[in-house]
Every structure is written in C-alpha cells, then in structure tokens.
Amino acid sequence: MNRFEYIRPASVAEAVAAASEPGATYLGAGTNLLDLMKGGITKPTRLVDTTHLPGLDRIERLEGGAVRIGALVRNTDLAYDQEFSKTFPSVAEAVLAGASAQLRNAATTAGNLMQRTRCAYFYDPASACNKREPGAGCDALHGANRTSAVVGWSEHCVATHPSDLCVPLVALDAVVEIDGKAGRREVPLEAFHRLPGDEPQRETVLEPGDLIVAVRLPVEAAAFAARSRYVKIRERTSYAFALVSVAAALHLEGDRVAEARVALGGVALKPWRAREAEAILDGAAPDEASYRKAADAALAAAKPSGDNAFKIELARRLIVRALTLAAAGTPERVPALPASVFQAAQGSAIHA
Amino acid sequence: MSFPIALTINGQRRAINLDDPRVTLLDLLRERLHLTGSKKGCDRGQCGACTVLVNGRRINSCLALAVSLDGAEVLTIEGLAENGTLHPLQAAFIEHDGFQCGFCTPGQIMSAVGLIHEGDAGDDPERIREAMSGNLCRCGAYRGITEAVIEAQKNMPSRMNGGAA
Numbered sequence: 001m002n003r004f005e006y007i008r009p010a011s012v013a014e015a016v017a018a019a020s021e022p023g024a025t026y027l028g029a030g031t032n033l034l035d036l037m038k039g040g041i042t043k044p045t046r047l048v049d050t051t052h053l054p055g056l057d058r059i060e061r062l063e064g065g066a067v068r069i070g071a072l073v074r075n076t077d078l079a080y081d082q083e084f085s086k087t088f089p090s091v092a093e094a095v096l097a098g099a100s101a102q103l104r105n106a107a108t109t110a111g112n113l114m115q116r117t118r119c120a121y122f123y124d125p126a127s128a129c130n131k132r133e134p135g136a137g138c139d140a141l142h143g144a145n146r147t148s149a150v151v152g153w154s155e156h157c158v159a160t161h162p163s164d165l166c167v168p169l170v171a172l173d174a175v176v177e178i179d180g181k182a183g184r185r186e187v188p189l190e191a192f193h194r195l196p197g198d199e200p201q202r203e204t205v206l207e208p209g210d211l212i213v214a215v216r217l218p219v220e221a222a223a224f225a226a227r228s229r230y231v232k233i234r235e236r237t238s239y240a241f242a243l244v245s246v247a248a249a250l251h252l253e254g255d256r257v258a259e260a261r262v263a264l265g266g267v268a269l270k271p272w273r274a275r276e277a278e279a280i281l282d283g284a285a286p287d288e289a290s291y292r293k294a295a296d297a298a299l300a301a302a303k304p305s306g307d308n309a310f311k312i313e314l315a316r317r318l319i320v321r322a323l324t325l326a327a328a329g330t331p332e333r334v335p336a337l338p339a340s341v342f343q344a345a346q347g348s349a350i351h352a
Numbered sequence: 353m354s355f356p357i358a359l360t361i362n363g364q365r366r367a368i369n370l371d372d373p374r375v376t377l378l379d380l381l382r383e384r385l386h387l388t389g390s391k392k393g394c395d396r397g398q399c400g401a402c403t404v405l406v407n408g409r410r411i412n413s414c415l416a417l418a419v420s421l422d423g424a425e426v427l428t429i430e431g432l433a434e435n436g437t438l439h440p441l442q443a444a445f446i447e448h449d450g451f452q453c454g455f456c457t458p459g460q461i462m463s464a465v466g467l468i469h470e471g472d473a474g475d476d477p478e479r480i481r482e483a484m485s486g487n488l489c490r491c492g493a494y495r496g497i498t499e500a501v502i503e504a505q506k507n508m509p510s511r512m513n514g515g516a517a
Contacts, residue, residue, distance in 0.1 A: 027417070
C-alpha cells in the first residue's frame with residue numbers, strides 16, 4: 001500500500017475542500033478501497049475520512065413520504081431497519097444478498113455506489129486495463145470473459161458494476177444527493193454511473209471534491225412494497241457477486257399491471273434500468289407471456305462481449321423469474337437465502 | 353507524523369500513537385499490541401479469519417484502518433473468556449468439533465458471537481450457514497460450527513451476546 005496523507009474533516013465543507021486536491025479520495029468503511037490499495041490498483045495520495053462526519057448516518061422519512069438514506073448508513077442498518085425494509089423490501093433483500101455479514105456491518109451506502117468493478121483484469125496489475133491505465137487496452141476483451149457485460153459495453157471496457165443495492169435503487173428512481181465545490185446538487189441514480197464509451201476510467205458523474213451525502217427514494221417507490229423482489233444468480237450460493245441479478249416490482253390493479261419496475265445487475269458497467277420491459281408490462285396481464293415479452297424487450301439490444309452469450313438468455317429467464325416471484329407477493333420475511341433462485345422445501349437445506 | 357487514537361480493547365482503554373495511517377486494525381492488534389488470536393488469512397476481506405467485534409458488530413479487521421476507528425470498542429478472541437472460564441461458544445466449538453487445524457477458529461467464533469448478537473438467524477441451520485458465509489474453513493468443519501452456534505445460543509445469557517466490549 002502506498003503512503004498517503006490522512007485527513008479527518010469535521011464538516012462536509014471541510015471534506016469537500018480537502019478532497020478537491022489532485023490525488024485525494026474519500027474513505028468510507030474502506031472495504032473496497034483498502035482492498036484496491038493493498039493490491040496496488042489505486043494509489044491515492046490523500047484519504048479524506050468521511051466516517052466521523054456528523055449527521056450522515058440516519059434514515060429519515062421526509063415530509064411528503066420520501067425516504068432519505070444518509071451516505072454513512074451501514075448496509076446492515078439499512079437492511080434491518082424494520083420500517084425501511086417493510087417499505088422497500090427488494091432493497092433490503094438486495095443488501096442481504098451481497099457480500100458477507102462482516103462486510104455489510106462496515107460498508108456504507110455511498111461506498112456501495114462508489115465500489116469499483118470486480119473485473120479480474122482490473123484487479124491484475126500485469127494485465128492491460130483502460131480503467132486502471134487509460135489507453136493501455138482491455139485484456140478482458142479477448143480473455144476469460146464469461147462474466148463480462150452484455151449491454152452498454154464498448155471495445156474499451158467490458159467490465160460490470162458489482163453492486164446489488166444499486167439494482168433495486170435504480171428501479172425505484174433513487175436520487176443521489178451530492179455536495180461539492182459548487183454547492184448541493186442531485187443526480188438520478190440512473191444517470192450517476194457512466195457507461196464506458198472511450199473513457200472507461202471516468203466511472204461516475206462526480207467531479208473532484210464531490211461528496212455523496214445521501215440517497216433518496218421518492219414517495220412513489222413505496223407503492224411497490226407488496227410485490228417487490230430481488231433475485232440473483234451467482235456461482236456459489238452465498239458471498240459471491242452477481243453473474244446476473246434482477247430487481248422486479250409490480251403494482252397491480254385488478255387483473256392488470258398498473259406499473260412495473262425492472263432493473264438488472266451484473267450485465268453492464270452500471271445498474272441497468274430496463275424501461276423497455278416496463279413499457280410492455282404497463283397495462284398487461286401479470287402472466288408469464290407478458291413477462292417473457294418484457295424480458296425479450298429488456299435484452300433486445302444485448303450482445304455478447306466475449307464468451308458470455310449465455311448471460312443474455314440467463315438475464316431473460318431471471319427477469320421472468322423475478323416478475324413471477326414479485327407478482328406472488330413480497331414474503332413476510334427475507335428468505336433464509338436472500339435473493340436465491342433456489343426455494344428450500346420445508347426443513348431441507350440447500351447448501352448443506 | 354503521528355496519529356494519536358484511543359481504543360477500548362477487551363474492556364481496557366488504550367491510548368495508541370500510530371506512526372503510520374496505513375496500519376489496519378488487524379496489524380495493530382497482532383503486530384503492535386501482540387494480540388495474535390485474530391488471524392491474517394487472505395488480508396483482503398475474503399476469508400473472515402481476522403473477524404473481531406467493533407462497537408459490538410463483527411467486521412473484517414484487515415479491511416479497517418485503525419486510525420479511522422478512533423474511539424471504538426474492540427472485542428477480540430482474547431477478551432471472550434471470563435476469569436478462565438470459556439465463553440459458551442468456545443466450549444461449544446470444542447464440544448461439537450467445530451475446528452480441525454484451528455486457524456480460522458478465532459474468526460469463526462467472533463463471527464458467531466456477532467451473529468448471535470444480531471439475533472436474526474435464530475436456530476435455523478440454513479440462516480446460520482448463510483450468516484456465517486464470510487468465514488471460510490479449509491478443514492471443512494462447517495457442520496460442527498453450525499451445531500456449535502445452535503448449542504451455544506441456548507446457553508448464552510443476553511449479557512454475553514456481543515455487547516461485552
């Protein structure tokens with residue numbers, strides 16, 4: 001790990017000033033940043049510690065019904081907040097489907113948005129990676145790339161964004177509140193992460209010094225509480241990043257879908273909102289035929305970036321599964337294996 | 353430049369002068385305070401051998417900068433037994449063969465203390481296995497570990513459920 005200057009600001013204004021310097025980066029829990037620094041993947045010269053900043057660790061219900069998640073709210077505290085998880089069950093399920101209990105106890109909400117890709121070539125300093133070293137090339141493009149992106153990728157980068165939390169958040173129209181040199185501004189989460197294009201090193205819309213202070217869910221997001229699921233396919237049952245994941249939320253009126261939300265994880269360098277799928281579902285019957293049409297629409301523009309064509313069909317099938325589960329109703333309690341596609345028969349073990 | 357911090361470790365308040373902000377909580381415990389019970393396996397948050405409780409919650413001490421934890425309460429495996437009597441989880445790990453080589457055991461036990469404190473898994477083996485998935489055991493003692501957690505939970509008074517630090 002390189003040497004760095006450690007700064008512990010007392011206020012957001014101090015933090016923004018300290019982090020505006022070249023080479024500076026914010027420190028949250030550090031669960032991703034320290035890992036990257038130990039591997040020599042990132043070498044910040046200054047860490048600005050946000051974890052002692054006052055007032056950023058609360059979940060607040062705002063006037064009008066929107067809910068504001070402070071940037072420093074730990075993953076565990078979000079998932080186990082009873083009112084929050086009842087109102088936004090797919091968010092709670094996504095959080096509990098990610099990482100391990102130890103990591104969730106430390107990791108912050110803002111840190112989850114800011115986590116870097118888990119592309120193995122990004123993590124390997126001996127490989128070419130345009131994200132790590134702009135212009136170096138992308139070894140993943142012709143490498144072991146079965147987990148790479150199938151939508152929104154470019155020849156410069158085929159990495160995916162690893163977040164679970166961001167997937168239901170983007171489906172529910174979350175907004176990111178940012179403080180920076182020019183004051184406070186808001187960005188829809190859907191527009192927060194950049195697709196790689198020819199500048200894969202630019203991952204978000206944040207400018208130097210910009211600090212995420214909160215993520216807000218609008219009041220409309222609560223309308224899906226009764227039929228919301230997050231489903232995640234991974235290469236082992238627990239403690240693994242998504243190969244493909246889907247957040248699905250339905251608002252039914254009579255025998256029709258009044259409104260649907262669908263987003264995918266593990267398929268692109270950002271949490272992927274599938275608005276084409278939602279358009280097909282609006283007003284449709286909540287049945288498998290509609291879900292299949294929606295899934296086809298969601299992946300219509302997908303193309304393999306390597307040896308990963310299977311992920312396209314996997315994503316389609318997972319959309320159908322997630323919508324089917326959402327329509328059946330949010331379970332009373334997050335399942336023993338959160339977001340798993342496996343359903344345990346009563347009393348039997350899945351990963352014994 | 354030095355970084356003065358205060359930590360309460362296993363009930364004892366310590367004033368610590370860090371000479372380098374890069375020191376993780378794990379390295380502080382092992383290399384500087386000679387509390388070598390917490391183990392360094394992967395040092396990257398993947399194996400769970402370094403698990404300790406910080407402010408009553410289990411975390412990977414290898415991925416936490418000590419300087420950032422200024423003011424925190426830390427409980428390590430060394431602080432678990434009371435007056436020479438094993439903590440119920442330690443006793444249950446022995447009773448149920450919850451280990452073989454023992455390297456992952458301090459992390460497993462601290463993780464289990466945190467799990468029971470969280471109170472979400474209950475006695476459902478599936479939920480316990482899921483909640484312990486951040487702790488790897490290369491000897492494959494998982495079955496005994498799950499049994500030990502269920503057993504210990506029955507024997508633990510609430511004051512021992514992780515809030516001790």
